[in-house]
Amino acid sequence: IRILAYESSCDETSTSVVKNGREVESLIVATQIKSHQRFGGVVPEVASRHHIEVISQITKEALQKANATWNDIDAIAVTYGPGLVGALLIGVSAAKAASMATGIPLIGVDHIMGHIMAAQLTAEIEYPALALQVSGGHTEIVLLKDPTHFEIVGDTRDDAAGEAYDKIGRVLGVNYPAGKTIDEWAHQGNDTFHFPRAMMEDDDYDFSFSGLKSAFINTCHHADQIHQELNKFDLAASFQAAVVDVLAHKTIRAIKQYQPRTFIMGGGVAANRGLRERMEEEIANLPHNIKPKVILPDLKLCGDNAAMIGAAAYNLYQDHQFADLTLNADPSLELPYADSMLN
Ligand code: ATP
Ligand code: FE
Ligand code: MG
Numbered sequence: 001i002r003i004l005a006y007e008s009s010c011d012e013t014s015t016s017v018v019k020n021g022r023e024v025e026s027l028i029v030a031t032q033i034k035s036h037q038r039f040g041g042v043v044p045e046v047a048s049r050h051h052i053e054v055i056s057q058i059t060k061e062a063l064q065k066a067n068a069t070w071n072d073i074d075a076i077a078v079t080y081g082p083g084l085v086g087a088l089l090i091g092v093s094a095a096k097a098a099s100m101a102t103g104i105p106l107i108g109v110d111h112i113m114g115h116i117m118a119a120q121l122t123a124e125i126e127y128p129a130l131a132l133q134v135s136g137g138h139t140e141i142v143l144l145k146d147p148t149h150f151e152i153v154g155d156t157r158d159d160a161a162g163e164a165y166d167k168i169g170r171v172l173g174v175n176y177p178a179g180k181t182i183d184e185w186a187h188q189g190n191d192t193f194h195f196p197r198a199m200m201e202d203d204d205y206d207f208s209f210s211g212l213k214s215a216f217i218n219t220c221h222h223a224d225q226i227h228q229e230l231n232k233f234d235l236a237a238s239f240q241a242a243v244v245d246v247l248a249h250k251t252i253r254a255i256k257q258y259q260p261r262t263f264i265m266g267g268g269v270a271a272n273r274g275l276r277e278r279m280e281e282e283i284a285n286l287p288h289n290i291k292p293k294v295i296l297p298d299l300k301l302c303g304d305n306a307a308m309i310g311a312a313a314y315n316l317y318q319d320h321q322f323a324d325l326t327l328n329a330d331p332s333l334e335l336p337y338a339d340s341m342l343n
Helices: 033-037 044-065 085-102 111-121 161-171 179-186 210-225 232-258 273-284 306-318
Strands: 002-007 012-019 023-031 075-081 106-110 129-134 139-146 149-155 262-266 293-295
Touching: 002 044, 002 085, 002 306, 012 044, 012 306, 023 044, 023 306, 033 044, 044 085, 075 085, 075 111, 075 306, 085 106, 106 111, 106 306, 111 129, 111 139, 111 262, 111 306, 129 232, 139 232, 149 232, 161 179, 161 210, 161 232, 179 232, 179 273, 210 232, 232 273, 262 273, 273 293
Parallel strands: 002 075, 075 106, 129 262, 262 293
Antiparallel strands: 002 012, 012 023, 129 139, 139 149
16 A cells, blocks of 8 residues: 655655555655745745745655555555645645545644654554643643544643744754754753753643743843843753653653553654653653563654655544545644543
């Protein structure tokens, strides 16, 4: 089964051909980061304009690089939410047009299901699995009952982890998106500031990062007022230690409760070296009978890309979950919450 996948939910336009949900035959990622950097974040109108400029060209490129023609494609997959509505609509329209012209079936994919399924491109996931989804707009602990049924067991109450990185990055004068640079700086400093670890000892699986962000910003402003120079490496290390502590602590507790066979990380922040090392170390220390298999996606598959959409779409294909030409963008699409969370 060969799937041509589209991703255009934010500031990356991407196409990919994925075989059997496991093998990336081609992957094109056209990033717009440079166009948004001067604004310090993604400008929706600018994003849509860039998506429409490149999407036809990168459709051809993905097919060419995979040595495929439309005749070799069994399904066309596209991210239909969550994300920026104008950005999503470009991918959805392109996928629908291709499906209508060729008669190839269409599959709509949740962007977050896609991030989580990037792991399937690295190794085989055994179910039930548990995922820590950490990205620019999401920080969630997700239970995967099988390849197509996911439930949120923990969520952020305010900022997402990636968003917090980008916001404190701005205070340090780091270009958007700041996560990668802060991660590098963190490895050159020490946790000397001891920022708060919000909700760490609560017995739910929820997160909060806005207090940490405020504490960080206040520390910087205060130093500024008294003309004191703070070490940026120590600031980065202290921020990252607080984020990683909370994420690791709650995720390990969820692993102990749900006892998944596989643990996965997904999303842009899953590229974080400190977080990857910490999760591997903590899981290695778990008792043998509850130690899950760990799958961390390739660094290049953590950020937005169409290969992860192709991987998730393969599972939906196996489950006969097709879309029709009424498929629309859903900017606030959400995975369901676990039943226990509803009361
Ligand atoms: P979502 O997927 O939630 O809709 P998004 O698509 O904008 O949001 P991604 O593209 O998955 O998010 O991830 C981008 C985020 O990842 C940015 O906030 C960026 O700063 C962060 N990020 C990237 N690399 C790292 C890293 N090494 N450490 C921490 N954060 C990182
Ligand atoms: Fe994303
Ligand atoms: Mg992005």
